[in-house]
Amino acid sequence: MYLTRFRFNTNRPGSRKLLSSPQATHASVMGGFPGLLPGDPGNQGEAGAPRVLWRVDRNARAEVLLYVVSPTAPDLTHLVEQAGWPAAEGAGWQSHDYGGFLGRLEAGQTWAFRLTANPVHSIRRKDGEPTKVTAHVTPRHQAGWLLQRQEACGIEIVRRPVDQQLIPGEDEHELVVHGRDASGFDKPDPRSGKRGNGRMRVPLVTATFDGRLTVTDPDALRRVLCAGLGRAKAYGCGLMTLAPVA
Structure with a gap:
């Protein structure tokens, strides 16, 4: 499993389009997984199995973050080009291996x-x-x-x-x-x-x-x-x- 974070450039029209439509954001997130065909909901198996999940956090007007949890790491190049900072160094997205964190969960924490x-x-x-x-x-x-x-x-x-x-x-x-x-x-x-x-x-x-x-x-x-x-x-x-x- 992977946990990915992407920050929207809220000054761009592409960001405003995505943030106004959960359906458009869903399509853009799913576009980050080459193995998923258009229209695939992102479920990788039976009910309760790992799947692609996403959430938008509006922490402040200029800090709007997209979080994605997924069985494989996404390629969000298209999202950076549409709603990020394509020319800024280090302003893309960050994906981290989620498995180690999940494995360290214990009762009582x-x-x-x-x-x-x-x-x-x-x-x-x-x-x-x-x-x-x-x-x-x-x-x-x-x-x-x-x-x-x-x-x-x-x-x-x-x-x-x-x-x-x-x-x-x-x-x-x-x-x-x-x-x-x-x-x-x-x-x-x-x-x-x-x-x-x-x-x-x-x-x-x-x-x-x-x-x-x-x-x-x-x-x-x-x-x-x-x-x-x-x-x-x-x-x-x-x-x-x-x-x-x-």
């Missing part, structure tokens, strides 16, 4: 983490109707979505001491939900035919989670880090990254 996800649940509005996938839209319910998946992910979100909880009972964990977005995006409408130019709206609700976790099951956590968490992985969701606790 504490890490800072970031995850951008598509928190959804299935609901049935009345008896007899099929269930419908619906997005969580409030920070409380989005946080609850992640907390419900702790055990399956092999982690435990660190709890705050009672005297540090701003809202007792609702601020129990070291977890912040931000960067919430429900704008969705447009893509070609397949119903318009080969010559049609119709567009359709794709609803997409995302949220970014920052917090601290303790490893409880290293193997389960490794699967999450390599295969992603939740839905909409093709649109920049599901990639969790870890960092040392400051």
Whole structure:
């Protein structure tokens, strides 16, 4: 596995085009893997197997970073030419072998983490109707979505001491939900035919989670880090990254 980082040159039109469309960013990321054919979602095997994951972090107006986790190292030359600094020395992308880090994960370790996800649940509005996938839209319910998946992910979100909880009972964990977005995006409408130019709206609700976790099951956590968490992985969701606790 490899972890790759690329910084967008936000002054370039190519960057603005990519950052306004998860579909365009997905296509550009997939273009970095010669072994993937157009339209391939990037899944390298059965469900839960390692796959291509990506995430955009907007840390500041001039610091927008793309992270990619993948079974093979990508070639992002086209991305540098479109949205980076083609003539600047050392301003391309950096890929690192992820396997050594993954192999050193152990139960009891504490890490800072970031995850951008598509928190959804299935609901049935009345008896007899099929269930419908619906997005969580409030920070409380989005946080609850992640907390419900702790055990399956092999982690435990660190709890705050009672005297540090701003809202007792609702601020129990070291977890912040931000960067919430429900704008969705447009893509070609397949119903318009080969010559049609119709567009359709794709609803997409995302949220970014920052917090601290303790490893409880290293193997389960490794699967999450390599295969992603939740839905909409093709649109920049599901990639969790870890960092040392400051």
